[in-house]
Amino acid sequence: MTDEGRGAAEPVDGVLAALADPTRRQLLDLLAEQGEATATTLAERLPVSRQAVVKHLAVLDGAGLVTAARVGREVRYAVRPAALDATARWMAALATDWDRRLATIKRLAEAAERDAR
Amino acid sequence: MTDEGRGAAEPVDGVLAALADPTRRQLLDLLAEQGEATATTLAERLPVSRQAVVKHLAVLDGAGLVTAARVGREVRYAVRPAALDATARWMAALATDWDRRLATIKRLAEAAERDAR
DNA sequence: TCGACGTGCAACTCTGGAGTTGCACACATT
DNA sequence: AATGTGTGCAACTCCAGAGTTGCACGTCGA
Numbered sequence: 001m002t003d004e005g006r007g008a009a010e011p012v013d014g015v016l017a018a019l020a021d022p023t024r025r026q027l028l029d030l031l032a033e034q035g036e037a038t039a040t041t042l043a044e045r046l047p048v049s050r051q052a053v054v055k056h057l058a059v060l061d062g063a064g065l066v067t068a069a070r071v072g073r074e075v076r077y078a079v080r081p082a083a084l085d086a087t088a089r090w091m092a093a094l095a096t097d098w099d100r101r102l103a104t105i106k107r108l109a110e111a112a113e114r115d116a117r
Numbered sequence: 118m119t120d121e122g123r124g125a126a127e128p129v130d131g132v133l134a135a136l137a138d139p140t141r142r143q144l145l146d147l148l149a150e151q152g153e154a155t156a157t158t159l160a161e162r163l164p165v166s167r168q169a170v171v172k173h174l175a176v177l178d179g180a181g182l183v184t185a186a187r188v189g190r191e192v193r194y195a196v197r198p199a200a201l202d203a204t205a206r207w208m209a210a211l212a213t214d215w216d217r218r219l220a221t222i223k224r225l226a227e228a229a230e231r232d233a234r
Numbered sequence: 235t236c237g238a239c240g241t242g243c244a245a246c247t248c249t250g251g252a253g254t255t256g257c258a259c260a261c262a263t264t
Numbered sequence: 265a266a267t268g269t270g271t272g273c274a275a276c277t278c279c280a281g282a283g284t285t286g287c288a289c290g291t292c293g294a
Contacts, residue, residue: 013139020137021252022130032215035222040270052253054271059251073261073270079219085212091205098149098198105152138282157240169283171241176281190240190291 011064015087018063023048024056031066031079038074128181132204135180140165141173148183148196155191 018024023046030042039057043050057077060066064083069076135141140163147159156174160167174194177183181200186193 013142016133016136019133023252025130032211032218035218038270048252049254050270051255051272055252075271079215081212081215081219084208084215088205088208088212091201091208094149095198095202095205098196098201101149101152102196102198140282155240165282166284167241168285172282192241 011083012087012090014063015065015083018059018065021056021059023052024060027053027056027060028065028079031077036076036078038076040074042077127207128200129204129207131180132182132200135176135182138173138176140169141177144170144173144177145182145196148194153193153195155193157191159194 026046027042030045031037039053040050042057043053046053057066057068061068061077065080066077067080069078143163144159147162148154156171157167159174160170163170174183174185178185178194182197183194184197186195
């Protein structure tokens with residue numbers, strides 16, 4: 001097991017930043033739906049220009065959420081579940097940690113109250 | 118108007134937007150660590166002003182990631198795991214869905230290749 | 235009652251990111 | 265060779281949000 005839950009969350013922060021934008025999430029939805037697509041194709045299905053899509057795809061690629069594969073003169077993008085899954089696990093672990101801490105706090109508070117009486 | 122299949126504007130997008138900022142994540146770490154804290158106290162442990170912290174806490178509160186409780190003249194904030202856990206589950210489900218779709222695509226591609234031979 | 239402390243509100247500045255347009259280059263098809 | 269189509273690069277505009285400062289209001293202890 002690698003130590004998680006501490007501050008060192010490098011991949012996670014890129015993923016979170018990437019997912020924060022609704023256009024990028026929509027892009028991911030389209031990609032997951034089609035399996036593979038080019039920036040030009042994707043731009044046709046979105047209310048933004050191709051260049052905007054290209055930039056978003058670059059961010060998603062940087063976060064490891066998509067892969068880019070050159071085929072002839074076009075670049076085909078596809079979704080990449082690993083980074084998303086890793087972030088999901090990180091969040092779940094964090095939520096569990098919070099729960100644990102809150103339970104401890106509550107227990108201590110109740111003990112203190114018993115002492116006060 | 119838009120056809121994004123995800124029905125209502127889920128709490129997820131608020132959580133993702135909130136988690137996108139590193140200062141807010143740091144704030145959540147501090148809160149989880151201390152259990153409870155005020156904006157003034159938290160600001161002392163961060164390189165930003167109290168007002169900045171207050172704004173961040175407002176965002177986190179809006180995303181359901183923290184709770185605010187007034188105690189006398191101060192406001193105590195605490196971490197709230199539910200929203201985080203829900204988002205983690207959403208992401209995990211999405212990753213699984215991507216995996217499923219990719220497996221299908223791969224299967225179809227292999228079948229097509231067999232036909233081509 | 236008075237001062238100290240914490241909070242709330244408002245009016246700013248400023249940078250990053252989302253989006254655009256225009257053009258040049260690369261690769262196919264005829 | 266000529267043309268159409270998809271990418272890549274660069275120089276913009278624009279605005280949401282991260283951060284600041286200043287001051288007024290409420291609350292607690294002396």
